[in-house]
Amino acid sequence: MSTRGARRFIADLLAGRRPRPFRAGEADLPELRAAITLRAAQPDGATPRAEFREELHQRLSAALATETDRPSHVAPARPSWLGANTTRRALVARAAGIATVAAAAGAAAEHALTSGKPAPSTAQETLTPNTGTWHTVSTSTELTEGAVQRFDLGTVTGFITRTDGAVAAVSGICTHLGCTLALNASARRLDCPCHTTSFALDGHLLRYQLAVPPRPLPTLQVRETDGVVQVYAPDTAV
Amino acid sequence: MVRETRRERASDESGSDEHLTQAAQLRVVSGEFYPDWEAVYRDNVDRMYRLMYAKVGNRPDAEDLTAEVFLAALRPLRVSASVPEVRAYLLATARTVLAGYWRRTLGREVTTLTDEDVLEAVPAQAETPSPAAGLAAAILEQLPEPYRRILQLRFLDSCSVREAAAALGVSVTYAKVLQHRALRRAAQLLEVKP
Numbered sequence: 001m002s003t004r005g006a007r008r009f010i011a012d013l014l015a016g017r018r019p020r021p022f023r024a025g026e027a028d029l030p031e032l033r034a035a036i037t038l039r040a041a042q043p044d045g046a047t048p049r050a051e052f053r054e055e056l057h058q059r060l061s062a063a064l065a066t067e068t069d070r071p072s073h074v075a076p077a078r079p080s081w082l083g084a085n086t087t088r089r090a091l092v093a094r095a096a097g098i099a100t101v102a103a104a105a106g107a108a109a110e111h112a113l114t115s116g117k118p119a120p121s122t123a124q125e126t127l128t129p130n131t132g133t134w135h136t137v138s139t140s141t142e143l144t145e146g147a148v149q150r151f152d153l154g155t156v157t158g159f160i161t162r163t164d165g166a167v168a169a170v171s172g173i174c175t176h177l178g179c180t181l182a183l184n185a186s187a188r189r190l191d192c193p194c195h196t197t198s199f200a201l202d203g204h205l206l207r208y209q210l211a212v213p214p215r216p217l218p219t220l221q222v223r224e225t226d227g228v229v230q231v232y233a234p235d236t237a238v
Numbered sequence: 239m240v241r242e243t244r245r246e247r248a249s250d251e252s253g254s255d256e257h258l259t260q261a262a263q264l265r266v267v268s269g270e271f272y273p274d275w276e277a278v279y280r281d282n283v284d285r286m287y288r289l290m291y292a293k294v295g296n297r298p299d300a301e302d303l304t305a306e307v308f309l310a311a312l313r314p315l316r317v318s319a320s321v322p323e324v325r326a327y328l329l330a331t332a333r334t335v336l337a338g339y340w341r342r343t344l345g346r347e348v349t350t351l352t353d354e355d356v357l358e359a360v361p362a363q364a365e366t367p368s369p370a371a372g373l374a375a376a377i378l379e380q381l382p383e384p385y386r387r388i389l390q391l392r393f394l395d396s397c398s399v400r401e402a403a404a405a406l407g408v409s410v411t412y413a414k415v416l417q418h419r420a421l422r423r424a425a426q427l428l429e430v431k432p
Contacts, residue, residue, distance in 0.1 A: 002418070002422075009344075010421070012296070013295050013296055014392055014393065014396070016296060016297060016396070017296065017298070018296060018298040018299055019296060019299070019343070021342070021343040021344060022344060023344070023345050024344035024345060024346045024348070026346070028344075028346075029346060029348055030425035030426070030428065030429050031421055031422060031425045032344075032348050033348060033349060033425065033428055034377070034421055034424040034425040034427075034428050035295065035393070035421060036293070036294065036295035036348065036349060037295075037373055037374055037377070037424075037428060038295075038374050038377070038378075038389055038393035038394065038421075038424065039295035039296070039393050040291055040292040040293075040295045040371075040374070041371040041373075041374030041375070041393070041394055042393060042394050042395075042396060043371075043394075044396065045291055045295075045296070045297050045300070046288060046291060047284065047287070047288070048283065048284060048287040048300075048301060048304065049297075049301075052287075052301050052304075053283055053284075056279075056283065056304070056305050056308060057276075057279060059305065059309065060275070060279060060308055060309065060312055063309060063312075063313065064275060064312065064313065211310060211311070211330060211331045211334045212314065
């Protein structure tokens with residue numbers, strides 16, 4: 001016997017409406033499937049409306065335009081046979097922040113494209129600017145064992161940690177679409193506020209809910225001299 | 239691309255070198271590229287919509303899901319790839335999008351995109367009968383006459399219960415009962431013969 005939710009779902013299908021959500025039981029599924037199969041054979045619904053096609057085209061145009069309006073060093077569309085690495089390296093070397101993010105996203109997508117399905121991309125890169133200087137971001141006494149601190153140099157933002165005495169730094173920008181990561185101190189991880197993505201403090205991907213796994217966070221060169229902790233980063237953006 | 243590779247494996251279990259050569263040849267044969275994202279969109283939007291329509295059975299959701307797939311997939315797709323690769327990627331995205339839709343609405347995956355669902359197999363022209371139409375026809379054929387007719391009238395011809403009842407010469411109440419039983423029988427047929 002079908003449930004009330006399932007009957008309403010089928011009535012909605014027949015009326016050409018969007019079916020209302022309900023908690024379906026396992027027993028509901030065969031009839032729902034049959035209803036969908038039969039309804040899908042109905043010729044009127046088989047083609048998308050011209051208005052829908054145009055509207056979506058405009059939405060996509062707008063979405064892609066916002067992306068290309070960003071800084072000029074965003075990766076150009078590039079045939080995959082030219083290889084991901086040349087583009088990515090050149091870009092990583094040229095600029096920090098958004099360029100790294102865009103290139104990383106591009107590389108992940110390319111991987112997905114060439115393998116035919118999303119595949120995890122695990123290579124972690126080090127962000128090394130062409131010209132940069134050592135910027136003091138903390139002091140040795142402040143950065144105690146196990147501590148995590150956020151830094152923002154204008155050109156680069158990230159997190160420094162001390163584990164087993166060693167200091168390490170990772171970028172604080174999500175490699176998916178560039179949202180700023182937040183420190184989740186209790187879970188000792190970096191959370192993206194945009195799409196439920198989390199990274200470990202060393203930059204490795206912990207969880208994601210995307211079709212293509214984002215790349216790990218790039219690391220930054222870090223050193224400890226004369227009681228201060230320094231990160232190698234480009235000079236202040238003009 | 240994935241499908242082609244799999245097909246080769248089935249027919250050829252020999253060494254990997256030979257396999258690679260074949261893959262390279264296939265790449266050349268199918269080495270067609272989209273000039274830009276608009277071409278990707280124009281060539282695939284109808285197919286994607288029809289694929290989704292076959293899985294959800296209603297226009298508003300099929301349109302939303304189609305939009306979701308392209309919005310999620312086109313950004314990374316700016317990096318051009320061959321036509322089969324682009325389609326494989328769109329399909330992988332579609333699979334995730336459809337699964338998410340069922341999770342949100344009914345909490346269970348009512349339909350899924352399987353390996354048999356390929357964009358190439360979806361006719362771009364609406365006049366061509368879709369695979370969904372073929373399956374529906376096969377089910378209807380196996381049903382007793384009154385069951386077959388009520389489902390045909392209600393689901394395929396979009397008649398109201400009242401219209402269907404009039405066409406069958408039965409009461410509205412009985413038409414509802416008939417529809418319910420017929421759908422249950424169709425469901426049984428569908429379950430044994432996926």
